Amino acid sequence: MPHALTTSPVYIVGAAETPLGKVTDQSEFSMVGLAAREALGEAGLGFRDVDALFTNYMGEEGSVQLGEYLGIRPRYAESSDMGGASFEFFVHHAMAAIAAGRCEVALIGYASRQRSRRNRKRSATALDGSLSAQFETPYGIHFPIGHYALSAARYMHQYGARLEHLAEIAVAARQWAMLNPKAWSRDPLTIDDVMASPMLSDPLRKLDCCLVTDGGGVVVVTGRDRARNAAKRPIRVLGAGESHVQWHVAQCPDLTVTPGLASGRDAFAMAGIQPGDVDVFEPYDNFTHSVLLYLEDLGFCKKGEAGDFVAEGRLRPGGSLPSMTSGGGLSYCHPGALGILLLIEAVRQLRGEAGDRQVRDAEIAVAHGTGGLAFSTASTVVLGRD
Amino acid sequence: MAPVALLFLPLPLWCLAVTDKPNYSDLGAADPTTEPFWQACAEGRLIVQRCTACGAHQFYPRPFCLACEGTTLSWVECRGTGTIYSLTTMRLPVDPQLPPPYLLALVDLDEGPRLLTNIEAATAAIGDRVRVAWRQRDGLPPLPIFVPLRQP
Numbered sequence: 001m002p003h004a005l006t007t008s009p010v011y012i013v014g015a016a017e018t019p020l021g022k023v024t025d026q027s028e029f030s031m032v033g034l035a036a037r038e039a040l041g042e043a044g045l046g047f048r049d050v051d052a053l054f055t056n057y058m059g060e061e062g063s064v065q066l067g068e069y070l071g072i073r074p075r076y077a078e079s080s081d082m083g084g085a086s087f088e089f090f091v092h093h094a095m096a097a098i099a100a101g102r103c104e105v106a107l108i109g110y111a112s113r114q115r116s117r118r119n120r121k122r123s124a125t126a127l128d129g130s131l132s133a134q135f136e137t138p139y140g141i142h143f144p145i146g147h148y149a150l151s152a153a154r155y156m157h158q159y160g161a162r163l164e165h166l167a168e169i170a171v172a173a174r175q176w177a178m179l180n181p182k183a184w185s186r187d188p189l190t191i192d193d194v195m196a197s198p199m200l201s202d203p204l205r206k207l208d209c210c211l212v213t214d215g216g217g218v219v220v221v222t223g224r225d226r227a228r229n230a231a232k233r234p235i236r237v238l239g240a241g242e243s244h245v246q247w248h249v250a251q252c253p254d255l256t257v258t259p260g261l262a263s264g265r266d267a268f269a270m271a272g273i274q275p276g277d278v279d280v281f282e283p284y285d286n287f288t289h290s291v292l293l294y295l296e297d298l299g300f301c302k303k304g305e306a307g308d309f310v311a312e313g314r315l316r317p318g319g320s321l322p323s324m325t326s327g328g329g330l331s332y333c334h335p336g337a338l339g340i341l342l343l344i345e346a347v348r349q350l351r352g353e354a355g356d357r358q359v360r361d362a363e364i365a366v367a368h369g370t371g372g373l374a375f376s377t378a379s380t381v382v383l384g385r386d
Numbered sequence: 387m388a389p390v391a392l393l394f395l396p397l398p399l400w401c402l403a404v405t406d407k408p409n410y411s412d413l414g415a416a417d418p419t420t421e422p423f424w425q426a427c428a429e430g431r432l433i434v435q436r437c438t439a440c441g442a443h444q445f446y447p448r449p450f451c452l453a454c455e456g457t458t459l460s461w462v463e464c465r466g467t468g469t470i471y472s473l474t475t476m477r478l479p480v481d482p483q484l485p486p487p488y489l490l491a492l493v494d495l496d497e498g499p500r501l502l503t504n505i506e507a508a509t510a511a512i513g514d515r516v517r518v519a520w521r522q523r524d525g526l527p528p529l530p531i532f533v534p535l536r537q538p
């Protein structure tokens with residue numbers, strides 16, 4: 001029986017990146033504004049049609065600030081902070097709100113200039129009485145590399161994954177980036193290059209970590225009626241799921257498992273698909289080992305076997321599970337919250353407009369976001385050609 | 387306005403003994419629920435909560451038991467020994483007081499709770515047994531860290 005949320009179909013009808021890389025001639029709000037115009041234009045819609053607004057990282061009461069800037073007074077709004085995965089959460093929430101008749105046209109977007117502003121914080125220092133200030137900050141844990149390094153170290157210890165397995169993720173991402181003219185890093189990269197890059201927090205080296213760039217994007221979600229005017233092929237939201245676990249790294253019972261286990265299970269069940277049905281996988285590659293954990297948690301392979309699964313170049317161009325096809329956070333763009341760009345790339349692949357990096361006959365794509373500190377949050381969105 | 391006015395009253399001498407003991411919540415180094423933990427640290431004792439109903443240990447403290455949702459918990463002193471669950475050598479500068487490289491670890495106490503901590507040693511490995519030690523801090527309660535536990 002189809003899931004209740006899928007009986008009245010919901011689509012992504014517009015998708016656009018903001019300027020990427022290093023952006024010195026726009027503000028975050030103007031970046032979102034321009035991307036919103038472009039995405040709405042693809043849908044045959046305008047700002048006046050938007051009645052639901054979802055954003056994160058646009059300041060306090062972010063949707064209020066963005067709504068004012070865009071001239072939008074939504075009847076449904078959200079600026080939940082689910083970290084970089086917020087935008088997959090938002091597709092899930094927009095899907096439910098549209099299916100329930102609470103809104104018709106949802107605009108989901110954000111932009112960041114973290115590279116230009118150099119405001120990426122490493123660690124909280126204030127004695128603010130918070131649990132983080134008491135039990136994490138005094139030990140010098142780097143945000144976010146230290147959190148993820150503790151996960152990577154445990155994963156390698158527990159399952160025997162090797163540094164070559166981690167490096168393969170960076171190489172696969174780079175090979176895709178070399179096919180994407182918008183990617184930040186496009187020089188050839190080998191496993192040896194990754195393993196020779198400076199160690200930052202064992203076992204994570206510089207090239208195991210995502211980029212720090214400016215960027216952002218917008219997607220527009222609507223129901224079947226409003227999707228009819230779309231200039232480009234509407235992409236159906238087949239399923240979505242979400243979850244979150246710990247904030248403090250010591251509160252995580254098992255650092256080798258992510259909340260993607262739950263979000264993936266729910267999203268795949270709603271879509272009625274199996275991992276084997278996925279043609280394109282867009283994982284949130286903040287760190288190389290993260291992708292190994294997602295592959296296991298989403299059921300592409302068994303627990304502990306992702307290293308061998310990727311070792312045959314399976315994720316690279318020409319591989320059997322094309323993944324990080326934009327070049328990902330590792331080589332294309334990481335504006336602090338990659339989730340929006342995962343959705344945009346998945347839409348482009350399913351529309352068949354991905355140029356040199358197009359995956360042939362892509363029918364089903366999965367955008368899998370993560371956020372917070374060492375896999376705090378996860379949300380999975382399954383997209384398909386109608 | 388009464389509480390403000392009270393500040394200007396001369397304090398009796400016996401108050402000095404009480405104010406001698408800093409309130410770490412006021413410094414932002416604790417909150418009202420963790421104050422007992424940091425006060426114990428100041429005495430060189432590592433304590434965690436234990437549920438009187440189901441016996442589960444938990445940390446950080448909460449006014450209820452995560453295991454059974456009971457509300458009767460007490461503080462108990464730990465043996466101070468544990469096992470390294472995960473470990474990384476931090477090579478990036480994070481805190482001027484902690485020049486890299488240094489060992490950052492998650493330690494599973496023998497009682498159960500997991501702590502983020504530093505290991506003070508040249509090297510260590512996941513699975514190593516460790517015991518608590520104390521890092522003195524200016525104006526703040528001593529910080530529990532861990533050192534290798536030498537086998538007898």
Ligand SMILES: [Zn+2]
Pocket residue numbers: 437438439440441442451452453454455456
């Ligand atoms: Zn209990």
